[in-house]
Amino acid sequence: xxxxxxxxxxxxxxxVRLLLAEKDLHCDIKVERVWxxxxxxxxxxxxxxxxxxxxxxxxxxxxxxxxxxxxxxxxPEVPLLGDTTLARAETRRLLVWFDQKFGxxxxxxxxxxxxxxxxxxxxxxxxxxxxxxxxxxxxxxxxISYLAESRRWLAGDEFSLADIAAxxxxxxxxxxxxxxxxSHPEARQWYSRIKSRPSFRPLLEDHVPGIPAxxxxxxxxx
Amino acid sequence: xxxxxxxxxxxxxxxVRLLLAEKDLHCDIKVERVWxxxxxxxxxxxxxxxxxxxxxxxxxxxxxxxxxxxxxxxxPEVPLLGDTTLARAETRRLLVWFDQKFGxxxxxxxxxxxxxxxxxxxxxxxxxxxxxxxxxxxxxxxxISYLAESRRWLAGDEFSLADIAAxxxxxxxxxxxxxxxxSHPEARQWYSRIKSRPSFRPLLEDHVPGIPAxxxxxxxxx
Numbered sequence: 307x308x309x310x311x312x313x314x315x316x317x318x319x320x321x322v323r324l325l326l327a328e329k330d331l332h333c334d335i336k337v338e339r340v341w342x343x344x345x346x347x348x349x350x351x352x353x354x355x356x357x358x359x360x361x362x363x364x365x366x367x368x369x370x371x372x373x374x375x376x377x378x379x380x381x382p383e384v385p386l387l388g389d390t391t392l393a394r395a396e397t398r399r400l401l402v403w404f405d406q407k408f409g410x411x412x413x414x415x416x417x418x419x420x421x422x423x424x425x426x427x428x429x430x431x432x433x434x435x436x437x438x439x440x441x442x443x444x445x446x447x448x449x450i451s452y453l454a455e456s457r458r459w460l461a462g463d464e465f466s467l468a469d470i471a472a473x474x475x476x477x478x479x480x481x482x483x484x485x486x487x488x489s490h491p492e493a494r495q496w497y498s499r500i501k502s503r504p505s506f507r508p509l510l511e512d513h514v515p516g517i518p519a520x521x522x523x524x525x526x527x528x
Numbered sequence: 529x530x531x532x533x534x535x536x537x538x539x540x541x542x543x544v545r546l547l548l549a550e551k552d553l554h555c556d557i558k559v560e561r562v563w564x565x566x567x568x569x570x571x572x573x574x575x576x577x578x579x580x581x582x583x584x585x586x587x588x589x590x591x592x593x594x595x596x597x598x599x600x601x602x603x604p605e606v607p608l609l610g611d612t613t614l615a616r617a618e619t620r621r622l623l624v625w626f627d628q629k630f631g632x633x634x635x636x637x638x639x640x641x642x643x644x645x646x647x648x649x650x651x652x653x654x655x656x657x658x659x660x661x662x663x664x665x666x667x668x669x670x671x672i673s674y675l676a677e678s679r680r681w682l683a684g685d686e687f688s689l690a691d692i693a694a695x696x697x698x699x700x701x702x703x704x705x706x707x708x709x710x711s712h713p714e715a716r717q718w719y720s721r722i723k724s725r726p727s728f729r730p731l732l733e734d735h736v737p738g739i740p741a742x743x744x745x746x747x748x749x750x
Contacts, residue, residue, distance in 0.1 A: 353629060365614065369624045371593050372617050379613045391601045392587065395594050402591045407575060 308333035311347070311358040313340055314425075314514040315417050315481060317409060318370050319357040320474035325377060325467065327505035329384045333359070341426040370405055374467060386467045397461040400453075400468035408446050408475045415439025416484050421517070440484060447485075451492035460496075465503075473500040477509055483520045487528065494528070501526050530555035533569070533580040535562055536647075536736040537639050537703060539631060540592050541579040542696035547599060547689065549727035551606045555581070563648040592627055596689060608689045619683040622675075622690035630668050630697050637661025638706050643739070662706060669707070673714035682718075687725075695722045699731055705742045709750065716750070723748050 310326070310333045312319030326333055338347055338356050351358045351368045359367045367373045378387050388394040416439040419431040450472060453460045461468035476497060479485050487494045500506055510524045522528040532548070532555045534541030548555055560569055560578050573580045573590045581589045589595045600609050610616040638661040641653040672694060675682045683690035698719060701707050709716045722728055732746045744750040 353625070365617070367617060367621075369621060371624055372620045375597070375620060376613060376617045379616070391598060394601070395587070395589060395598045398594045398597060399589075399591060402593055403575070 308362055309360045310335050311338040311360075312336070312356050313338060314512065315421050315478040316356055317413050317417070317475040317478045318405065320477060320509055321370055321405065321467075321471055322357045322359060322373055323509065324470045324474060324505050325374065325386060327508070328386060328465075328470070328503075329377065329381045331377075331381060339425075341428075370401075370471075374401070386465075386470070388461065388464065388466060393462060397466045397468050400461050401471045403449075404446075404468070404471040404475055408472070411442040412439050412446060412479060413475050415442070416482055417478050420482055421514070439479075440486075443479065443485065444489065447490040447493040450496060451490055454492050454496035469496075469500060473497065473506070474509075477506075481512070481514065481517070481519055481523055483523075487522075498526065498528065501528075530584050531582045532557050533560040533582075534558070534578050535560060536734065537643050537700040538578055539635050539639070539697040539700045540627065542699060542731055543592055543627065543689070543693055544579045544581060544595055545731065546692045546696060546727050547596065547608060549730070550608060550687075550692070550725075551599065551603050553599075553603060561647075563650075592623075592693075596623070608687075608692065610683065610686065610688060615684055619688045619690050622683050623693045625671075626668075626690070626693040626697055630694070633664040634661050634668060634701060635697050637664070638704055639700050642704055643736070661701075662708075665701065665707060666711065669712040669715040672718060673712055676714050676718035691718075691722060695719065695728070696731075699728075703734070703736065703739070703741055703745055705745075709744075720748065720750065723750075 308326070308331065310319065310322055312323070312335060314337065323335070338344070338358070340347075340354055340356055343354055347358070348354050350360070350366055353368065355368065357368070357370070357373065359373055361367065367376055374387070378385065387397045415435040419435045419439070423429055423431055450460065457463070459465045459469050460472060476485055487497075501510065513519070530548070530553065532541065532544060534545070534557060536559065545557070560566070560580070562569075562576055562578055565576055569580075570576055572582070572588055575590065577590065579590070579592070579595065581595055583589065589598055596609070600607065609619045637657040641657045641661070645651055645653055672682065679685070681687045681691050682694060698707055709719075723732065735741070
């Protein structure tokens with residue numbers, strides 16, 4: 307059996323969940339309270355971070371880059387990076403853009419401050435950081451709108467890991483009610499297409515202890 | 529002609545320089561003062577960051593992940609990720625370890641504070657950050673020693689991008705004289721093997737305006 311260790315509202319874990327679901331690969335999902343720094347978990351992954359994926363043959367994989375490329379090589383039936391070297395470069399560029407740049411500028415400022423600080427009991431959220439996150443998200447929604455207007459999906463004609471990375475990060479911010487959908491109709495339309503994919507359903511059912519999802523979070527017609 | 533835009537002491541640009549040299553691919557190297565946010569450069573790369581690589585056919589590539597995978601696909605004659613899916617996963621894991629974890633815990637604290645803040649005139653170096661960087665580097669040198677003792681190269685029997693990433697980051701810290709080689713003889717021995725590779729020579733000739741390299745930086749027998 308395949309096992310994924312994750313934590314609630316971890317965008318990177320969601321990238322892996324979506325990737326696996328799109329490739330129709332099943333896995334057990336376990337919550338790992340990374341801040342407890344459990345010894346058995348650190349033995350599996352010295353960085354102590356999620357996502358951590360254990361393959362059926364025991365292979366242990368960490369980091370989005372590693373997991374993405376491994377799964378593409380081992381399970382190429384449903385390609386999620388693209389068909390050509392150039393297409394793959396564009397998908398990877400957007401993957402880095404959303405997973406790292408959006409992650410730093412938006413997700414960390416909002417989910418990091420409002421949620422992770424609370425569960426890890428590591429101080430008060432910074433209102434400066436939250437303000438920055440809420441401002442930065444507009445720029446990224448503009449970029450998503452621009453891409454979604456000029457292409458069928460973010461990286462080109464095919465649904466890809468670019469869509470997965472952007473949607474995974476947006477979904478955790480959306481759980482906290484911080485995505486200003488009203489000002490970005492094209493991005494909203496693209497996200498509603500993602501929301502109706504079977505791979506996305508389990509994420510919409512996620513329940514974070516102590517934080518109920520806003521009504522629109524699960525709603526396909528939001 | 530291939531062109532690489534870089535900046536002095538950019539570890540990520542050095543990863544690309546080493547990768548190209550190991551694959552025997554020539555390129556023009558241009559300094560891009562990223563903090564000036566030159567319009568022509570932003571048009572090529574909206575993130576405004578180096579490394580930026582322009583291929584002979586005009587293809588523009590940014591980000592280590594994108595460049596690494598593109599060059600491995602296009603120029604597989606000298607493989608630098610490994611021969612099997614599993615070997616590639618291990619190389620990528622270490623690439624992420626050194627480029628992101630070492631980068632955050634050591635390079636940013638030392639090169640970021642002591643050098644980048646100076647050239648970009650963005651305030652005084654934080655002595656706390658510098659202290660943290662000098663402390664963290666020991667942990668990473670221990671890890672390099674452990675890997676270099678149990679394997680021929682960091683990711684296995686073959687020289688790979690894991691060695692390149694670790695050496696690139698160490699080299700910029702070493703330029704500032706902040707690598708405590710004396711306490712880590714195994715890591716020093718591994719680094720001296722890297723230093724004597726032809727691909728590494730140009731990096732040892734680098735001259736950063738206003739900051740002379742310490743004598744041992746260029747010395748193969750340091």
